[in-house]
Amino acid sequence: MGRGVSAGDGGALLVVGDVVTDVVARHRGPLAAGTDTASVIRTLPGGAGANVACWAAWAGCGDVRLLGRVGADAAAWHERELVAAGVRPRLVVDPRAATGTVVCLVGTGAAAERTFLTDSGASLRLGPADWSDALLDGVTRLHLSGYLLFTESSRALAGTALVAARARGVPVSLDPASAGFLARLGVDAFLTFAEGLDVLLPSRDEACLLTGLPDPVDAAAKLSRLVPLVVAKAGADGALVARSGSVVARVPAVPATPRDTTGAGDAFTGAFLAALLADAPPEEAAARGCAAGARAVERVGGRPPLSGNVP
Secondary structure (H helix, E strand, C coil), rough: CCCCCCCCCCCCCEEEECCCEEEEEEECCCCCCCCCEEEEEEEEEEHHHHHHHHHHHHCCCCCEEEEEEECCCCCCHHHHHHHHCEEEEEEECCCCCCCCEEEEEECCCCCCCCEEEEEEEHHHHHHHHCCCCHCCEEEEEEEEHHHHHHHHHHHHHHHHHHHHHHHHCCEEEEEEEEEEEEEEHHHHHHHHHHHCHHHHEEEEHHHHHHCCCHHHHHHHHCCCCCCCCCEEECCHHCCEECCCCCEEEECCCCCCCCCCCCCCCHHHHHHHHHHHCCCCHHCCCCCCCHHHHHHHHHHCCCCCCCCCCCC
């Protein structure tokens, strides 16, 4: 359990999002076209939504639930991995599509930057039929993976979940997930959906894309005129907390030696939400998110260790 976070009676966190299989290839040196590049390759459980749920449980949230969709090929494995991480999964098994797969190409340079090759598979075939308002029973916060917005069916599910949560007074957060996919969806479409959110957790690049502003401070401030609380994740530069049109806190990053930056933003989000559920103020929650992000980049893959504490 994370330091300073109590499982307590804060209620449950429900995450709705993607569950995928990550194939992480850490290559030594530049990719060599037309020939071999020496790499260390591992197959790991992943998916932004699933990662957030696992990090929230690891950071101390005592009741984390996850709605996702997988193929029959890997359903049992993903369920075991989620349960072992302290998450209560509700996985819909798709009768036609395989589990989503992401190939993560990770450089071994100092920044450990990564490139994703994404086959969403079953993960974004979630639809309104997979939703039940009973999923919100006992839930204090709902978190939506931004990847849900990138297909028609899963976007409809996200809208259904958002409306149901607002009817119950359950605050809703969302992480935009991918600047590349966000650009294809369209900024206006995303911002229209975001009007119903309580918390937005973009990366620095996503915040700038959504506002057209080059400075992430200005971008976070502008977004907080639309969404009451905006927390912009800025990697080695920490995080920005914005409300009511201004940045109210700049939270420093925790020093780390990166091995793989896959899932660092998910780690931040999971720990941040766990802290909010334990009644931490947003600035403290962001600090815990930075600590989890630092822990994440020192590991290979997007999930937390199955035991241990936040540094």
